[in-house]
Amino acid sequence: MAEQDFEERAAEKEQASIIKLSMQTLKMHYGLNPGKYREPVRSIGYQLGSELAKLLPQQEQDKVADVDDVVKGLAPYWMHYGIGEMYWVDKAEMLLAIQFCSDCLGRGYGAGYTICPFKEGLLEAVIKSKLRKNYHVEEVECCGTQATNCLFKIESILD
Ligand SMILES: [Zn+2]
Ligand SMILES: [Zn+2]
Secondary structure (H helix, E strand, C coil): CCHHHCCCCHHHHHHHHHHHHHHHHHHHHHCCCCHHHHHHHHHHHHHHHHHHHHHCCCCCHHHCCCHHHHHHHHHHHHHHCCCCEEEEEECCCCEEEEECCCCCCCCCCCCCCCCCHHHHHHHHHHHHHHHCCCEEEEEEECHHHCCCCEEEEEEECCC
């Protein structure tokens, strides 16, 4: 990944700080298992993802044709700001991994369940906003389930 090509912009940088702070604060506040607050946590991720989708500049709308194009825009951002490394485990099956998650590191390893509803919501919002279609994102493996990465299954929803 061409890290050196990444161009910092103030609004994006601020959004990265807000995203990281929210992730860490939510995990600190609710502990590893947000329990009944799972949906609200997911919703906060979704809202910040919707804002991020508007900021990410490297993609003009007409050049974003599929989920892979969205990931190509999001992954360098995610890495540049130290939130984690995003890569396809299986592009055809739309299984996207995040490694070195800033919010999982040192916490939750082996909690026994997935602990990242925030990232689910955020990914879902960015993909939906960029493609203007309905998608559902679910975390299927997680640092919390002793996986080495968090793994997200992205599904297109026909409406
Ligand atoms: Zn996770
Ligand atoms: Zn993780």
